[in-house]
Amino acid sequence: MPDIRLKNQPFDLDFHPTESVVYTGLLTGEVKAFRYNDETGESSTSWSVRPSKRTARGLSVQQDGGAVWTGGKAGGLYELSTADGAMKSERVAHDVPINRVYCVNENLVASGDDDGLIKLWDPRQQEAVRSYNHHFDYISDFTYFEDKRQLISTSGDGHLSVIDIRSNKTTPLAVSDDQEDELLSIAPIKNNTKVIVGSTLGILSVWNRKMGWGDCVDRIPGHPASIDAIVALTPDVIATGSEDGMIRVTQLLPTKFCKSRRAALGVIASHEEYPIERLKLDRNKRWLGSVSHDECVKLTDVEDIFEESDGEEDEDMEGGGGDGDSDEEVEESKPSKKEPSFFDDL
Incomplete structure (x- = not known):
């Protein structure tokens, strides 16, 4: 499978909604764009910019494809042109590092920081539209339901929240x-009737929108390490990225690890021993992009990955149910995971 080699560690990635371009944010604060071949996955550099000298932790492309938003260690939020990386706008957004950036729609961007603060931004305004401080630990991820105009967030504090x-x-x-x-x-x-959430203990929890957001309706054990990234490949099949460096494919409800021509027990790709930071699926649902600590963007072909079920019983997963500058910094992949670190003050 094709890998896009980098000279520094990537922290996030996203695909253009209409073109064969993938974007990634790096430890050095750089944002890079790569154009890839839809059939082979072979890539070439499109552009590279460095809006900040500190880590670009979060990155998200607008739905119209006009801009890529990034934020990170310095607390700044930057709007870049997807065409050439030119700076369209910048904001002093947070007092602490930004951990996640998410384009809700063409007129709204969400950012979440290490202290659990969520801010909503209108690209046409410099100041935040609203701020929410109900979380008390880092914001780990977002998703959005257009039908109810609901932004869902997950946090290291163990809570899921819903913003109208x-x-x-x-x-x-x-x-x-x-x-x-x-x-x-x-x-x-x-089909957007449920969400699935990954956790530090390697448990997938299923939440039913019709039954409210107080608690999950099902828990699926089996991953041997934390589930740091999830992407839906189909309404019933997900890919997960774990701390053990494995990317797995799982069919939900009934739960089973999908067999493929290349995989055993649902493992379809690996970043060796390095934890998976993020997963994203391209517009054609063929290339699954992943980033880890091994200084590459991996593109995994998922177009023909599934075989017909043979009716066997559900299986259990193994283990249980010019880049770079002198001022580079060392940073953890996650803001805390409840363990203090020497790097916290860097």
Whole structure:
């Protein structure tokens, strides 16, 4: 499978909605764009810019493809042209590092920081539209439901929350019960009727929108390490990226690890021993992009990965149910995971 080699560690990635371009944010603060071949995955550099000298942790492309937004260690939020990386706008957005950036729609961008603060931004304005401080630990991920105008966030504080973006209130519509585990990743499934959430303990939790957001309706054990990234490949099939460096494919409800021509027990790709930071699926649902600490963007072909089920019983997963500058910094992949680190003050 094709790898896009880098000279520094990537932290996030996203695909252009209409073109064969993938973007990634690096440890050095650089944002890079690569154009790839839809059939082979072979790539070439399109552009590279460095809006900040500190880590670009979060990155998201607008739905219209006009801009890529990035934020990170310095707390700044930058809007870049997807065509050439030119700076369109910049904001001093947060007092602490930004951990996640998410383009809600063409007129709204969400950012979440290490202290759990969420801010909503209108690209046409310099100041935040609203701020929410109901979380008390880092914001790990976002997803959005257009039908109800609801922005869903997950946090290291063990809570999931729901924000109605139509409301002028600075309080959330709902906050879940404490899940007693750090919530790391989220993706919509079952035609947007449910969401699935990954956690530090390697448990997938299923949430039913019709039954409210107080607690999950099902828990799926089996991953041997934390589930740091999730992406839905189909309404019933997800790919997960774990701390053990493995990318797995799982069919949901009934739960089973999908067999493929290349995989055993659902493992379709690996970044060796390095934890998976992020997963994204391209516009044609063929290339699954992943980033880890091994200084590359991996593109995995998922177009023909599934075989017909042979009716066997569900299987259990193994283990249980000019780049770079002198001022580079060392940074953890996650803001905390409840363990203090020497690097926290860097």
